[in-house]
Amino acid sequence: MNVALRLVNKDDLPLIQKYVSSEAVSRMTNVPDPYPPNGAEKWFAIVSEEHKAGKHFPFAIVVDGNFAGSISVRREREGVGAIDYWVAPPFWKRSIGTKAAERAIEFGKKELGFTMFETVCLVENRGSARVLEKVGFQEGKEFQIRIGEKHEGKMARTYDLNSLWSSI
Template sequence: MVIARREQGISYVFTILLDDQFAGVMSLNAVDLTEKTAELDYWIAVPFWNRGIGTIAAQKAIAFAFHELDLQILRSACLASNKGSLKVLEKNGFEKLNDFVFEDGKFKDKTGCRLELHR
């Protein structure tokens, strides 16, 4: 599925490695080359938290989105209580747009935060 979505140009998934160890995933999803937008999503494994890995991986994904795909706007969301995720996004220039409540999924009824980055 990941390969098919990449071939379609709608999703780009990157593995995050540290010293050859799997540390997480960084992805550009809902890529729209006409609108020049995408969603930046990621997950960092707990043993790798608070080491700057997410910040660096996001930096690289953002560079790919803006320079290789010529996108203009990236969006992201995280739990409002997840200070680490907020920090990763804010360190990379994302600005908070608003809070919202997740309507379904594993975070149902939790408060989330939407952010956006313009090229």
């Protein structure tokens, strides 16, 4: 199985729209629920501008030539990046998220000079937490999501990776 990353393009938008609109993906992510009919197009317009500014690198996860999800590398501050990702349900439980995260971290280190990464995931999202742990992230603080946010009242956890100590 070949897992590769490439920048998201307009041809990916129908599959992004399809997968992110599914309850299986949206319930563990920060995407709006329900996902608006033109949500993928709006997201693409925003991340394209952020990419031009060098702040956001939205990648398609491609498995044996098939679109399987998305992983973004974002510039948070000097030397620090963040990753966010989702994998389409037909590709779950095949270590695709782990391989995509490894490649995204490698990109951030080699191409953007990041020495640290951070992210957040819901405590109940054990699959995503497992991906982060496999690639070397360490658990950070647990906190309750604020009122007015999508997952208000749920518990989330920060994760940090000091890439200087990571084997990736």
